[in-house]
Every structure is written in C-alpha cells, then in structure tokens.
Amino acid sequence: MNVSLAKDLSVYQLVMGVQMPPKPLSLSPATLLSLVRAQIDLLIEQQIAATLWVKLPPEKIWQSELARYKSSVGASSLIYTCQIEESGRTRAGGDEEAGVAGEENFPLSPSSSSSSSSPHHVSVHLPPDSQLRRESFLMVLSPQFCSLILAHRPLKKRKNQTSGKINTNKNQPLLIITTVEGRVIQQVLNGIQQAITPESSPIPIDFTCPTAPQAALINQLFTKQLLRQDEINRQIITARTTKLQQLNQELHNKDQLQDEYLNNLCHELRTPLTHMKTALSLLNSPNLKPPQRQRYLQMLNTQCDQQNSLITGLLELVQIERNLEGTPLESVQLSEIVPGVVSTYQPVAQEKGIMLAYTVPTELPSIWCVSGWLRQIVINLLHNSIKFTPNGGQVWVRARIQGDYVQLEFRDTGIGIAENEIPKIFDRFYRVRTAATENYGGAGLGLTIIQQLLLRCGGSVSVKSKLYEGSTFTVQLATVGNPSRAIAIENE
Structure with missing residues (x-):
C-alpha cells in the first residue's frame, strides 16, 4: 500500500x-x-x-x-x-x-x-x-x-557575508x-x-x-526510559574516556619527544663548547710550539663555525614550524627556481672539480608549493650533494613528470650512506657517520627542514644510496592539476 x-x-x-x-x-x-x-x-x-x-x-x-x-x-x-x-x-x-x-x-x-x-x-x-x-x-x-x-x-539561518547564501x-x-x-x-x-x-x-x-x-503502563515506560538513558550515558562515557585516554597518550608521547629534543639540543650545543674550552686551555701552555698553536686556533675556528651553524639551523627550523600553517601555497614553476640555484653553486662545484648539470624542462606543469620553500629545498639538497661528493665527482639535478606529481631528483657520486643509517637521516641533529678523515660539519637539520616543508605542501622525499658509490634524493611535488591535492588546497 x-x-x-x-x-x-x-x-x-x-x-x-x-x-x-x-x-x-x-x-x-x-x-x-x-x-x-x-x-x-x-x-x-x-x-x-x-x-x-x-x-x-x-x-x-x-x-x-x-x-x-x-x-x-x-x-x-x-x-x-x-x-x-x-x-x-x-x-x-x-x-x-x-x-x-x-x-x-x-x-x-x-x-x-x-x-x-x-x-x-x-x-x-x-x-x-x-x-x-x-x-x-x-x-x-x-x-x-x-x-x-x-x-x-529549528531552521536557524545565518547569512554568508561573501556569497550572500543562507546557511543552516x-x-x-x-x-x-x-x-x-x-x-x-x-x-x-x-x-x-x-x-x-x-x-x-x-x-x-x-x-x-x-x-x-493506564498508570501501570506509564510507570513501566518511565522505568524503561531511565534504563535506556543509563545505557546511552554509559556508552557516551566509555567513548569519551577512550578519547581522553588517546589524547593523554598523545600528550605523553609529545612530552617524550620534547624531552628527547631538548636532550639532543643540549648535547649538540655542549659538544662544540667543550672542544673550544679544551683548545683554549691548551693555548695557554708555555711550551706550545707554533704548529700546535695553529692547530688549536683552527680547532677553535671550526667549532665556532659549528656552533654558528647549529644556532642558525635551529632558528630557521623554529621559524619554519611557526609559519607552516599560516603560509598559503601557490602555483610554482620549477624552471623558474632550479636553474638559478644550480648556477649559484657552479663556482663551488668547479672549485672541487665536480661536474654539475641539470635538466628541468620548461613544459613541466606547475606544482603546489611556496617559491621560498622550493628554493630552500633545492639549496639544501644541492649543497649536501656537493659537500659529500669528493673532488672529481659528478652531481645531476633532473626534473620529470610522474603521474600527478613532478619528480625532482638529486643524484651524486659521493660517499653514500650506509643502509642502516638511511632511516635516521631525517631526524633532527643526525649527521651521517663516515670513515673519511674530512669533517663535514653541519647542524644535522637540513633534511629535517626539507621534510617539514614537503609535508606541508603535500610532497615527499625519499633516498636511495650505496656506501662509497653515491646517493639519489627524490622529491615528489603535487602538480596544480592533481585533483586530490586541489581539494586539500581549497580546504586550507
């Protein structure tokens, strides 16, 4: 019916x-x-x-x-x-x-x-x-x-000031x-x-x-309502308790991460200061010979640079994390950023006898990022490739389309990274250990900064490396035409 x-x-x-x-x-x-x-x-x-x-x-x-x-x-x-x-x-x-x-x-x-x-x-x-x-x-x-x-x-109406539409x-x-x-x-x-x-x-x-x-039916109905409401209340309390436990666990994990971060930071700041204090005490020796004096002065200079690099990196990381959410993404062309950064590093590469080349087609689609972020990503990865590549090596930068993403690849013939260290290289303050006598310095924050920037713009970074043969860092950046990323941009 x-x-x-x-x-x-x-x-x-x-x-x-x-x-x-x-x-x-x-x-x-x-x-x-x-x-x-x-x-x-x-x-x-x-x-x-x-x-x-x-x-x-x-x-x-x-x-x-x-x-x-x-x-x-x-x-x-x-x-x-x-x-x-x-x-x-x-x-x-x-x-x-x-x-x-x-x-x-x-x-x-x-x-x-x-x-x-x-x-x-x-x-x-x-x-x-x-x-x-x-x-x-x-x-x-x-x-x-x-x-x-x-x-x-009730139909409570409010007027949208931008569209003039009535929303419920x-x-x-x-x-x-x-x-x-x-x-x-x-x-x-x-x-x-x-x-x-x-x-x-x-x-x-x-x-x-x-x-x-009938009064008896009303009494029974009220009793059942109380029982059912108690059941609903228990379910709500259980759900809220579970949610609170999850939030408490998240806060506990966050506190642990902060404690670990502060411990690592104190260690990183203390190490150069210890070396500088040692060098200063040795410089006061009355029997110090000129070559030894020169070596200790060089140690002081190196440790000061290390301390300066660490503080600069920390300030940069704090500034980035503070501004990540508030910075709107924009349409960026790789061909307008990458060639300029590569050209500024050509003199550094030539001084080390390194062949530096790039391939960035102008017809590549635009990507979602921020011009300053993209420039910083390219600078950090290119700087690392040149720094860890011995004299006479080679460094290539190549961009190509890969589905809904543009792939930016940094490949070098440098010292490489041991397989057991690859999962750690994006951690704060982590520096690759090497048997080479050269001290590469650095604050160990460059790759952390890169990862933070890419997470914010829907991209990613991965690495393949073999010890003493070189490394390849691959950055994926969402194109402007990427449907899933376009939805995320609209919601930001």
Missing part, C-alpha cells in the same frame, strides 16, 4: 497548535534514540499490536528498532513510514537538513526499502520540500496505549517532545488524515485516542 499527502504539514506545528502544548526540551540525538528504544521495549514486553506512524533516520541503528518490533509483534500491527521523495529515489527519514540523521553520531547512509513490500507496511510519500524534512517522530496508536515522540530541528547551522540541539496525552496525539492524527490525498489507499479514520493511558 502507498499513501501520498495532498498538502504539506509539520507534526511539530500540529503539536504546538493545541491548547497548552507540551513543552519541548533541547536534547541530543542520543537521548532521542534512548526514548525510541524504551518505547519499543514497552510495546514488545506488553505485546501491544499498534498502528505506528514513523519518520526516523535511515541508519541501521534506528531502523533496527522498527525491525525488532515487527519481528515480535508486527504480524498484527500496521506501520506507516514517511519517506522523502528526492531525485527519483525515496529516503526513509531525513537528510542532512533534518538534523537528526545528519548528526555526527549517526552519519547519513542510504535507506533500505526492503520493508515497503510487507502487507503490514505502508509508505507515506512526502514531497522533497516537506516541512517534515526537519522532523523525526514515532507515534503509537492502540486502544490501551498511545504515545508520541517527536524531534524537531547543523550543530543546533534538537527540540524533543514526548507525550502520552490523547488530545495532543489526536490532533496530530487528524492533521495527517486531512493531508492525505483521496487517491491514496484507505486508512482507518475511526480511531480515537484514549484520554489517558
């Missing part, structure tokens, strides 16, 4: 139109669910074969309550389910505007229409713009017991009414009957709600 409405209606307005209407309470969808479950519990326990008028959200958590009732008492009951007709399909319950179905706790999902074929089930078709979109209800009609549970979300605030609480007063329920039933089209399947019109239900 099918029923259609000749005119639109609102159950909430029907209820509020009676003399001395019940007062709505501002409650959560979880409380509404507990009320519905308690009502179904009572109907099943008392085996009340009732006529139900229903408009509940389509999710299984709600629809399972109706299924529970039908499986126990449904053979002698009749259920009218209100459904929104929308774009050639029907939804049992509301959509994102209805508020109840759109709540975070009960995410919207397609409804099932399998129950509509039952002879004890009647579909009531509602127009797409029906006021019932924003309402959910369960109305029970039987000679010994009648009740109504109604949830309404989905975070408003629900206005929930629950009543067993016959006069209120009869008003709703009469309003529904008057709105039904004459062409619809006939429905019983001679039903009259009892003025008041």
